[in-house]
Amino acid sequence: MWARRLAIWPTLPINVYFRNESTCLPYPLNDDGCRVFSRARHAIWNACHTLGLGAKDIVLVPAYHHGSEVEAMLQAGVNIRYYKMTELLEPDLQNLESLLTPDVRVLYIIHYLGFPQDAGRWRQWCDDRGLLLFEDAAQAFLTEIDHKPVGSFGHAGVFCLYKTYGVPDGGAVISMAPPPLPGSAIKQGGWRVFKRHFNWLAERWAAIGSMHLSCKPMLKWFKKKKCDPHREFALGDPFSPPSAMTMRLLPKVVDSTTAARRRKNYYFLLHKLGHLVPRPFAALPAGACPFAFPVEVNDAPSVLKKLRRYGVEGILFWRNAHPSLPVQEFPRSMAFRNRVFAIPVHQDLTPSELNQIADAVLNATSSAEMQQSVTGTNSRESLKQLIKSIFLVIWDCNLCQQL
Template structure:
């Protein structure tokens, strides 16, 4: 589908249930043979783990972070970034960002003392930070740089893949691929041979496949497989309920898949991503993923261009960027959020809740971004009807 004109609400009669994240379908396996955009898997040393937060914990452990050390984190952050620091008995220290979510170098200079061991930088929504400046900052002070590529599985900075500038980088494959779990730890500078991963077990492998397919069914994908899997899915649900009430075992079959909570289950530190996730990483066209995400982002951008009371967080979409979501700065964000939720439009308020121990008044930009950025899906598995309907509803919500 090609959108040459902004979408209007009048021609979208149905109310599809739009997936917030990619869901597996037959179209997922469609191959596009053009050269793909660089991605974190292009970096020399790779370990496939179960989540981005697990990857961050491993990176900090490999860097020798421990009690008394300080890890610099952005004040605009996911809650999941902090527990890996606390797990190692280190101190998270938050640095400011500017109005465009770029690291505030002046504040970083002020915050950096002899106890600082690591600086973590986040490529928000897939848009890179100034890695040349950040790399030089760390090298001058003898501290490590960790790139948080949870929003940026694909993309480049000055011709090199995102993730290749840091001592380590972490990514979240489940944000970009239609899978239930998955994270990546990479390094272009250090070997990862000391990190030995094992399978999460047969229960884990089975749950990942069934949960992925069940989610596809709930959005009308792969319906031909639903009937023969009714019994296995019922068994899975029964076992999951028994585990939840503690009647079978205290160990979960799979890690939690929330992007925003503060959980950190160390039982998954030595576990590799599932065989099914590996299969999808190897089989799905990366060119299709990046091309459709960019096209859907541009459709949203064109549809919402010029509307009063809002503007894209990023003015342009550079050729080297593959977006996670479409982030929109909205003046009356609470009211618009309530309207789009009532309409059934999927929406994310990234960093809506910031770490409670952080002084939120220190960084007015982080507070503003957490309250005023509404982000909408632009992933590759949106079909034409879903994308058009979502665009139409956003027009109604923003100019009611």
């Protein structure tokens, strides 16, 4: 079956080069103290240094985390103490209080999927105890609380630009004292731009979308062979600047309607799929800029495989906690890791693409579909897909080596 490929990452239209540049960039890019690195983890590492954190200091970190932020802090030399989340994915106040010792310096909060934590409340809580508040808005660029941007409540805030716009990379940080400008060599970012353009084509044309969908499992298998499961947490060079293409394209892609468009798409999916949404994400706050739409099921990996047949690439995000987390002590965060996956909600989706997503989820989670085997496609179809995949993997690897 031919299907447009719809993924959670924003794509990059081919005509972006002819667009006018926006004269006003959103927070934190419009703040003189803002620094942009290649990735948010670099921004976190640098913020730890400008906040003056060191080996004697403890940061309280949520058990539900990506892993790269934890690795960045550990690499910056600070100690981590994990705290529990409530069932609404807020920091568990009682647990936080029980973790306080004189060497605790920072409360680290994460604005999950663009849904804001009550940052004002946590700032007050920190002020009352002489702590610093670190806001992780990696998934919440453009999210506001009462018209005030997240990331501006704390003593430091970090953001991922490429999660909201189809630029190759970009991790911004705002902190009490701005870090020095990143000093390593600037990369062009051409390969990632190409991939984002290709994704844009795959989102619009079913023939390209199907080709992409059929080659992805092979690529994943190929990558898995080469890497360990925690590789995605690696810090890399913390002085990496954003790529040249990110800085060139960012002013052309930012748009004051982005958050509202994402919210509109979220409401659309909420209307159709509300019964599958985990409780913390069942009501969208007014100023949120949702990064993705969460769906909770019993067997997330198998539903994700089925979704691919309808052209929808969801992700089981944050499946692996950072290895330093004693997972058995945090069953709630592990339940989210195992049961919740994310589907696209980005600003460029059309009504027909949103319908494709909603129908795909309904079909993939319907009882009739659940009974079918995921690998139930006939063998000739599989062989055709395999040949296509091999061709694309070779092509992909050749390009990778050239860049």
